[in-house]
Amino acid sequence: MLDHDNLARCALRRSEAPVAKRTTSPFLQFIAINSVGKTFAARTGSSISVLDCVDLTIAENEFVSFVGRSGCGKTTLLNIIAGLEDATQGQITIAGRPVTGPGQGQGVVFQQHALFPWLTAVDNVAFGFRKSGLNKTDRRQKAMDLLTLVGLEAAASKYPREMSGGMQQRVSIARALALDPQILLMDEPFGALDELTRIELQHELLRIWEAQRKTVVFVTHSINEALMLSDRIVLLAPNPGRIKRVFDVDLPRPRSRTEPRFNALYEEIWDELST
Amino acid sequence: MMRRFPQIAPPLIALAILLVAWELGVRYGFLKPYQFPPVSRIASGFVELSTIGFPTGVSIWSHTLTTLVRVLLGYVGALALAIPLGVVIGSFQVLDKLTAPLVVFCRSVATLSLLPLVIVWFGAGELTKVFLIGYGCFWVMLSNVIAGVRYVDPVLVRAARTFGLHGGELFRRVVLPAALPRIFAGARMALGVGFMVIVGAEMIGTIEGLGALIMEARTFYRSEITIIGMLIIGVIGFAISAGLTALERLLLPWAGNLDAVRR
Ligand SMILES: Nc1ncnc2c1ncn2[C@@H]1O[C@H](COP(=O)(O)OP(=O)(O)OP(=O)(O)O)[C@@H](O)[C@H]1O
Ligand SMILES: [Mg+2]
Numbered sequence: 001m002l003d004h005d006n007l008a009r010c011a012l013r014r015s016e017a018p019v020a021k022r023t024t025s026p027f028l029q030f031i032a033i034n035s036v037g038k039t040f041a042a043r044t045g046s047s048i049s050v051l052d053c054v055d056l057t058i059a060e061n062e063f064v065s066f067v068g069r070s071g072c073g074k075t076t077l078l079n080i081i082a083g084l085e086d087a088t089q090g091q092i093t094i095a096g097r098p099v100t101g102p103g104q105g106q107g108v109v110f111q112q113h114a115l116f117p118w119l120t121a122v123d124n125v126a127f128g129f130r131k132s133g134l135n136k137t138d139r140r141q142k143a144m145d146l147l148t149l150v151g152l153e154a155a156a157s158k159y160p161r162e163m164s165g166g167m168q169q170r171v172s173i174a175r176a177l178a179l180d181p182q183i184l185l186m187d188e189p190f191g192a193l194d195e196l197t198r199i200e201l202q203h204e205l206l207r208i209w210e211a212q213r214k215t216v217v218f219v220t221h222s223i224n225e226a227l228m229l230s231d232r233i234v235l236l237a238p239n240p241g242r243i244k245r246v247f248d249v250d251l252p253r254p255r256s257r258t259e260p261r262f263n264a265l266y267e268e269i270w271d272e273l274s275t
Numbered sequence: 276m277m278r279r280f281p282q283i284a285p286p287l288i289a290l291a292i293l294l295v296a297w298e299l300g301v302r303y304g305f306l307k308p309y310q311f312p313p314v315s316r317i318a319s320g321f322v323e324l325s326t327i328g329f330p331t332g333v334s335i336w337s338h339t340l341t342t343l344v345r346v347l348l349g350y351v352g353a354l355a356l357a358i359p360l361g362v363v364i365g366s367f368q369v370l371d372k373l374t375a376p377l378v379v380f381c382r383s384v385a386t387l388s389l390l391p392l393v394i395v396w397f398g399a400g401e402l403t404k405v406f407l408i409g410y411g412c413f414w415v416m417l418s419n420v421i422a423g424v425r426y427v428d429p430v431l432v433r434a435a436r437t438f439g440l441h442g443g444e445l446f447r448r449v450v451l452p453a454a455l456p457r458i459f460a461g462a463r464m465a466l467g468v469g470f471m472v473i474v475g476a477e478m479i480g481t482i483e484g485l486g487a488l489i490m491e492a493r494t495f496y497r498s499e500i501t502i503i504g505m506l507i508i509g510v511i512g513f514a515i516s517a518g519l520t521a522l523e524r525l526l527l528p529w530a531g532n533l534d535a536v537r538r
Contacts, residue, residue: 084433084436101436102436103437103439107437108433108434110430110433114430114431114434116431117529118453118530119529127438128438130438159528159529161529179437
């Protein structure tokens with residue numbers, strides 16, 4: 001759906017307050033978010049604008065993080081990229097094809113625990129192989145491999161209610177990986193983890209991302225985490241949710257928090273976030 | 276087991292003291308035996324009921340069996356109708372919106388108030404009793420099935436959609452399993468309703484069944500028989516409910532945290 005008023009309004013907004021240089025190269029436009037807006041019908045009958053004029057392109061194999069205050073629309077934007085919710089304005093394309101629903105290469109790790117309570121850890125992960133054409137034994141075998149990857153092979157036969165929040169989150173990650181998605185959409189995936197596990201999984205995620213060349217869109221509240229992982233950090237501002245600034249993280253990997261450039265970027269993002 | 280004993284001992288002792296006081300209270304004339312029949316009366320009444328029967332020839336066991344058959348017929352019939360119907364209504368928002376007022380209304384009508392009308396329809400025979408039990412169970416079950424299917428955690432549906440599930444497969448693999456705990460809860464509630472209705476439904480047009488026994492006992496001032504009937508209904512309800520709980524544990528081992536809301 002092309003809404004010319006919306007496009008013109010957003011173009012004007014961009015020229016007034018540029019957030020980042022725009023690319024026109026199709027290679028760098030693997031995911032193209034074009035003037036996306038989202039309004040929800042409020043209970044009072046009025047409507048609230050949750051996203052407005054979101055313009056962003058994400059290159060293939062890029063690792064992009066969204067940071068921003070609670071309620072600024074990160075989850076909503078991720079859901080729209082996932083094809084789980086429709087944009088009310090604008091459009092998103094993946095590899096040139098408009099997103100019309102899930103199943104265009106997007107795998108999702110949800111913010112809330114979205115494991116199926118009636119399936120054990122291994123069966124939850126095996127659920128991710130449902131459409132892979134593998135038979136049941138192969139699905140379970142591969143699910144076990146993924147559980148091992150996230151360090152949960154010992155908990156394979158536990159039901160979600162028998163696992164801690166962090167364990168459930170790791171199973172969710174394994175389940176999303178089962179889909180072998182081109183695009184991994186992760187909504188605060190490490191939020192419920194202790195520091196040590198979090199750092200281990202950050203490394204694991206980087207390893208998977210580098211080895212399997214996935215495009216990752218990652219939501220986090222931790223500037224440190226975003227700086228450790230991302231190629232670019234997109235800072236969102238609330239009411240209505242919009243992109244405030246995009247930061248290039250031009251640091252070589254593996255990164256260290258003690259580098260001066262790391263800290264300089266941290267300060268810069270912190271300042272922008274808190275004003 | 277040993278460690279548990281001290282915990283159940285105090286209530287048992289309290290019960291024993293109460294029963295002895297009751298017995299003595301009746302013997303020394305503080306309580307009227309037809310208002311508060313003592314334990315000894317209840318025990319001898321039970322022996323009489325299981326040998327001679329009351330009315331003569333109808334033993335307590337045949338009363339119990341008759342009641343059980345009626346309840347189960349109505350209950351199973353209600354479940355057999357309510358589950359598929361509830362699944363269909365719950366799957367379509369339009370149907371739910373359309374039927375919601377009717378369901379709430381019918382569920383709220385006190386089942387026994389329909390008794391005169393149902394007698395006009397079906398006479399005072401078996402069908403009336405089974406119908407009344409079925410009616411009570413049906414609406415409770417139906418509203419629970421609808422709610423179970425309708426209010427599945429949306430994040431689970433979203434997760435399943437990212438794995439390419441939709442339509443019938445989404446329903447079978449996600450909506451139905453997610454609704455099962457609620458469906459089981461409905462089945463337990465419906466059973467309770469069935470036993471509430473039965474006594475009233477058996478109070479007319481029959482001499483068989485625990486409800487009839489209780490009413491008949493009243494006519495003859497045999498309060499101890501009323502109490503026996505009441506106790507047996509309680510024990511049966513308790514046993515079936517425990518059976519359902521065990522079945523649920525077996526079929527839904529993942530839903531263990533439902534213990535808290537089980538009652
Ligand atoms: N279904 C909905 N109906 C109405 N409002 C909604 C709905 N979903 C989200 N919102 C509103 O949209 C805004 C953005 O929500 P969203 O979940 O995207 O925020 P978020 O940035 O992910 O926050 P957090 O960091 O707390 O997860 C919030 O103000 C929220 O109240
Ligand atoms: Mg969120």
